[in-house]
Amino acid sequence: MDVAINLIINGHEVEAMVDSRTTLLDFLRLHVGLTGTKKGCNHGQCGACTVLIDGRRMLSCLKFVAATSDMKVCTIEGIGDASHPHPVQTAFMKHDAFQCGFCTPGQIMSAVALLDEGGSYTREAIRERMSGNVCRCGAYSNIVSAIEEVLSQ
């Protein structure tokens, strides 16, 4: 079944007819061409597909895009670029908070949301609150350092 959808992606209104089975993740990557959001496990276990939906971090692989119609989506492409990086992006580069980089967009989107969520900011608390983003290269220590620095700014 095709569904008419209308959502705001990185500030731009997007209208489309999509198969009801399309996830937000596939819609972003295959229909809109925003390939910064990564498809890791596609089952809600790795966090690589993390985006902001109406300002809150969620997994785009577990959302049918039809269910996000009328909502605002922000992806890694929406928070900064090479000439104007987001402070979290700058901190990730400074702290070498990645190796292969595949999980990085999800890590950064998760960290960007974390900044707005309040709560405790010990290293242990940051690790807990970032536990939904898996990094197979094991860059965790530097990821926590990068986030710690942005939180202290």
Add this chain to the structure above:
Amino acid sequence: MNEFDYVRPSSMAAAFRCLERPGAKVLAGGTSVSDLMKLGVEQPCVLVDISALPLKDISVNGESLYIGALASNSEVAMHPLVQQHLSLVSEALLSGASTQIRNAASIAGNLMQRTRCSYFRDISFPCNKRRPGSGCSALKGVNTYHAILGTSEQCIAVSPSDLAVSLCAVDAYVHVESVQGGRRIALSKFFTAPGVQPQIENSLRPGEIVTFIEIPDFRRYRRSAYLKVRARASYEFATVSVAAATIDDSSRSAGIVVALGGVGTVPWRSRQAEATMQQEICTDAVLATFCDLLMRDADCRPATAFKLPMARTAIMRCIKGLVA
């Protein structure tokens, strides 16, 4: 994934009409349903997205706290009244999944999530829960993380929800509604042990929508906690968990309520066992008697035998922390 129709009704009446269509299934946060659809475990013909229904409020009415079915797991966990009076519920929620999933997942969806038994989730294996009568692969397969309480010859799958365990301890009710009207179901009766019908996991009837969760007399809990033991430090289902609370209540003489997770096919609780405990006399002997009674009917397999001593230790740690 099978093809399906997607509808987003904007009123309860419209939602009930949508649910009358053959193969209709409710979609809320979608974190569980979409995953099971990708796996082929769920194959609805119609997804009824109820996210536009007015079921998000968290409010107090009389002595009860009412949590709208569509409130997100994050909203409930961070709600001031939940944090102040029901630490065990807040802690149970925050110990489950990740922030991304808690932001999307609804509170009723949390209760409705299916078991994580890997044979249930893999359609190439026989599973009585998924295909009644096909056999239970877990009985003779890898069953380290399976249930030891409430099991049957047909199914030993563990009930996955941390929230359900905490709500079981505080005698919550699940309110449901259909075209026939509304009813409320005690949480202890909402979840059903597998028995000979493991495909039935709860007492929700076709056409019914969960509208809210009620926690009666929610201010009576003095201290409470949720202790979760799991294979990794975060983002993992419980191997064993304990939800416990102390009560200030003259009619119950300063008692303690306890529910177990990770060990049962349903959240596990025994009022008879609780009757042996009082906050003032929580000695090791008293707690040992409590554990014996609570897990009297345990049905362990070689791979799950470790859960009994693990649960005992977790219960002791959790309760001693509360009465200290």
